[in-house]
Amino acid sequence: MKKIIIKLSRKKQWLLWGSVLLLLLFFVLNQDLISLLLDGDVEKIRNFLHKNMSYAFIFMALVMLIQNSFTVFPLILVITINITLFGFWNGFLWSWFTSILSAIIVFYGTRYILQDMIIEKFNARLIEKVDSSGLAYVFQARIFPFVPTSLVNILGGLSTIRILPFSVATAIGNFFYFFVLALIPAGILKANFNEYVIWIIVLAAVLLYYFIKMIRKKRKA
Known part of the structure; x- marks a missing residue:
């Protein structure tokens, strides 16, 4: 650990x-x-945080930041707590907004502070995929549930993708994925929706991904 920290500049060490x-x-x-x-x-x-709703927003934002950094807490759990505390729409939107903000923080932290420390621990081919696909790769990783959010953020920081396409892909991908997850704890799935609605939302996200990919190919051509 000491050898790694020595490699960092004094400013980076403080950060x-x-x-x-x-x-x-x-x-x-x-x-x-x-x-x-x-x-x-x-x-x-909910009972613990309900007494101080102002702190509840701050606490859940920090929990989302941790989830985007280390994936300590399951994403569905974080979204469920937000919806339980703030209601469906406020909980969903707060989860979505804080996930974008957290992703950007981890992205910048990886690129400008931790890159020299951790880049050797990641497969170079994986980073090259992010370099080549950029926005499309990040969007695809966001809408498929098997890719940890923290990994996407770190790979984004290690790659050469710019912050704007990274943020756009994160915002769009997380909106679709979070909305599907939000239907589960809200009970909307049982009350007013059925499984076909869920699959329509997922299908729309996949089609949007391939549409973005097609546009990128045309631009390169």
Whole structure:
């Protein structure tokens, strides 16, 4: 660890250690809530945060940032808690907005602070795929559930993709994917929707991906 930190400039070292200390402080000050999150106890978390809704927004934003950095908490759990606290639309939109903001933070942190430390630990071919596909690769990774959000953010930071296409792909992809996930805890799926609506939403996201890919090919041609 010491050898790795020596490679960083003094400014980067301050940023790195500052981030680590803030993260530790967050865990220390919220030990009870973090334990409930790890247990997946949505009801107790709601009762705990419902007394202070202003802090609930901040806390859940930080949880989303952690989820986008390390994937400690399942994404469906974070969205479920947001919807339970703030209602369906507010919970969905807060989950979506904070996911974009968190992705950008991790993207910049990886590119400008951690890149020299971790780039050797990732497959060069995987990074090259992001370089070559750019927006299309990020969008595809966002709408398919088997790719961790943290991995997409880190690969984006290690690659040469610009922040604008990365943010656009993240915003569009997460909107579709988060909306599908939000239907589950909200109970809307059981009340007013059926499985065909879910598949239509997923299909629309996939078609949009291939449409973007087709446009990129035409531009290159």
